[in-house]
Amino acid sequence: MTKITPVVLSGGSGTRLWPLSTPTRPKQFLPLTGSLTMFQLTVMRASDPSLYESPIIVASEAHAELIVAQLAEIGVTDATIVLEPCARNTAPAIALAALAASNPEALLLVMPSDHAILDLDAFQQATALAKKLAEDDWLVTFGIAPTGPETGYGYIAAGPLLQDGCHAVASFVEKPARELAETMLAKGDHFWNGGIFLFRAGSFLDEMQLHAPEILEAAMASVEGCSRQGQLLRPDAAAFTASPSDSIDYAVMEKAVRVATVPVDMGWSDVGSWDALKEIGLADLSGNVLTGNVRQIEAQGNLIRSDGIRISAIGVENLIIVAAGNEVLIVPRGQSQKVKSLA
């Protein structure tokens, strides 16, 4: 049985969970949901040696030390770490991983490193179903069961049923207007595109050759000029920098023909805002999610978190209060998307 090679993408910039996340420590490297970071949880999610090969991490040179240290903390020493010379979005990043894979038959499970998944059984079951399709040369995208008419996500429209509840993809719908999002939610045959994919390295590279040859060419040239330092791979900077910047969705998935989706309801969150973190946090009886040096009196429904100075909250409701370093943020729940403008 072929094992799966996890590919962990770690390119997030960390402005939406300011002041905790910062460019030098974006959110995947923070212990936001527990004692481990989301990067560590992502790697561990696909670490059963009976099912998975050692992982390929694609990340920024700026985070190389952080990644080695965080992998060591969870006992992972055999990862291949591909350091992008610059950010060129997901299509070039995944091309690097596919080229770094052992052979074209390798099954790549591509995962963003900054998403939370609460139901690991559901994740593993979906992965098993996706693997069967990938072995049959489908490019598989995980279809997250939507929980609301979100307008910030891409949607996957399910086409004909293939097997085991999996569908061919009819089309992708990028960030829809509210009305369209509600229609798709009501129809029940649309899923969120969470950016989790499973495919053979060769299948993906073949589709890149067809639909994004410039990206593939740049990736191949940069891998050819690659330098290796232990587990660290450094593709050639000039060659990689010449690549167009594009997402895997635009560059490949929306154009490829043999694309399938595995619907999955696995307690997924992109932790894309403080509001999202409040939703998945463990609340006390008053609905407060409290972390760190925090005390409250008669407060309800707040997310309050400090990594430094003490926060004392009295009688406040439905606020997000975050202290980190020399910064403290206060914003009502529901407005945390405005945080980006401050970071």
Place this chain on the structure above:
Amino acid sequence: MTKITPVVLSGGSGTRLWPLSTPTRPKQFLPLTGSLTMFQLTVMRASDPSLYESPIIVASEAHAELIVAQLAEIGVTDATIVLEPCARNTAPAIALAALAASNPEALLLVMPSDHAILDLDAFQQATALAKKLAEDDWLVTFGIAPTGPETGYGYIAAGPLLQDGCHAVASFVEKPARELAETMLAKGDHFWNGGIFLFRAGSFLDEMQLHAPEILEAAMASVEGCSRQGQLLRPDAAAFTASPSDSIDYAVMEKAVRVATVPVDMGWSDVGSWDALKEIGLADLSGNVLTGNVRQIEAQGNLIRSDGIRISAIGVENLIIVAAGNEVLIVPRGQSQKVKSLA
């Protein structure tokens, strides 16, 4: 013309404006309303050399250095600073000041050091009227024009008109129930007791002899055993500690017969809570009172103040947010009296 001797009482403990005020730096020593501290503003309020003698400060030993430094900042080097060995409330403190005064004829203007007064002309006019009565051996209390049915203050019931709009005091009403406060406000002949007094040292000491002889005796004994170090006077600790603890209101004013009040509307605030400070603060067009390292987006009606780390507030309304040292407080306006329990 006899000049007035200002007596500045500085015994506040500083729990209600936590985290900014602390026992080592209670609110009178903080620049809460501008660039000068309330202690400095109080001294300067009665510093016109054509009207006032040099002041007598009654304060805690713990704040001696702070007081000397803050007086030096405003160019006052001739104050007499009486350092209480322990806190025994206002009656013993004022007794010390009366005994430290140059002679029994001295006119003492007793002022708490932690109140704000916005209309200085009104204050000076009231002082001139009170002086006339004090010279006629009345104990005069300033009657603050009430602006609402506050239940946290003592009230003065005006009796017969004496002169210039001043009245004999019919009675004192300690912290009334809400209904009574509303009745008094509606009647228009009740004033807040702001703890500002004007009387001859001798008049006051005579009344103490009648109504609070134990306090007077302890004060006299402690002044007898006093040590002097430049402008600092240190009454004998054992003798002063033996004094009963009582307020001037209970010990003397409520019992004395020849007590008058000068009604005055002078923008007075006891700055007894963050809500009170919000009320007297200079607000921007969105009703925010912002001080220090603070930025806001779409916020309205807040008091936000930082003496240290940066506060970023987005979209919040009617909150009090205060950062000082390693503490940050968040409480809705109207609930700031609960801060005491945290300090």
